[in-house]
Amino acid sequence: MISTIEHYRRFLDSAPWLEENSLCWTVSRPTGTLPAIADVAGLLSRSGDFTVQELDIAEGPLGYEQEAVVFFEMANDGFFLFQSPGSYIGESPILRSLSLAGCSWNVTWTGSLYASHFSYAETGGIVFTWKGFAGHHAPKPQILEPALTEVEAVYQECQASSIPFDLAAMMAAVDLMSGQGFPLNWAEGARPALIISDPLPRSA
Secondary structure: OOHHHHHHHHHHHOOHHHHHHEEEEEEEOOOOOOOOOOHHHHEEOOOOOEEEEEEOOOOOOOOOOOOEEEEEEEEOOOOEEEOOOHHHHOOHHHHHHOOOOOOEEEEEEEEEEEEEEEEEEEOOEEEEEOOOOOOOOOOOOOOOOOHHHHHHHHHHHHHHHHOOOHHHHHHHHOOOOOOOOOOOOOOOOOOEEEEEEHHHHHHH
C-alpha cells in the first residue's frame, strides 16, 4: 500500500504542473461488456458526436477552449478519463451517467485553491462524496461503503506512517479500488483524447 502511495507521489513529482494547477480523474468499471469509445463519448455528450485526437498532456485543451477535452485509456475491465485543467468529468451528472452500468470513482483537484474532492457512484447514483480530503477544514466522513474500504485503509496507513493524506494518497486509493492507474511516465507526451463539442449540462 505504501508503495502505491509512493508511486503516485513520484508520478505527481514527475509532472508538477498537475498538482500545481488542476486535474480531474474518473475511473469507470462496468459490470458487463466493456463499452466502445463511441459509447463512452455518448455518455459525455448530448449528441454522441466526438472526434479523437492525439494531444500533449501538458498542453491539455489548448486550441479547444469551447469543447470538453477528455483524455482516455481503455483497459480489459474498465476505462479511465482524465482532464488537466478541467473538472467536467467530475461533475455529478457525468458520474451518474458513467456509472449507469457499473461504478465510477472520481478525484478532482485544484492546486491553486488547495481544493480536493472525491466521489464514488454506482448504478447511476452518487453514493459517497468527500470534499476537502486533502485539507484540515473538513473532517473525514464515516466510510461505510464496502466498495470504499481501501480509502479508509490508505487513510489509516498515512496516519500510522505520519505522511499526509493528500492527492497522491487518494489517487493510490482509487488505483487499489479500481485496479486501474497511471504508469509513472503517463503524463509525458501525447495521449488519445475525446473532443466533445456538446458536453452535457454541468448541473442536474
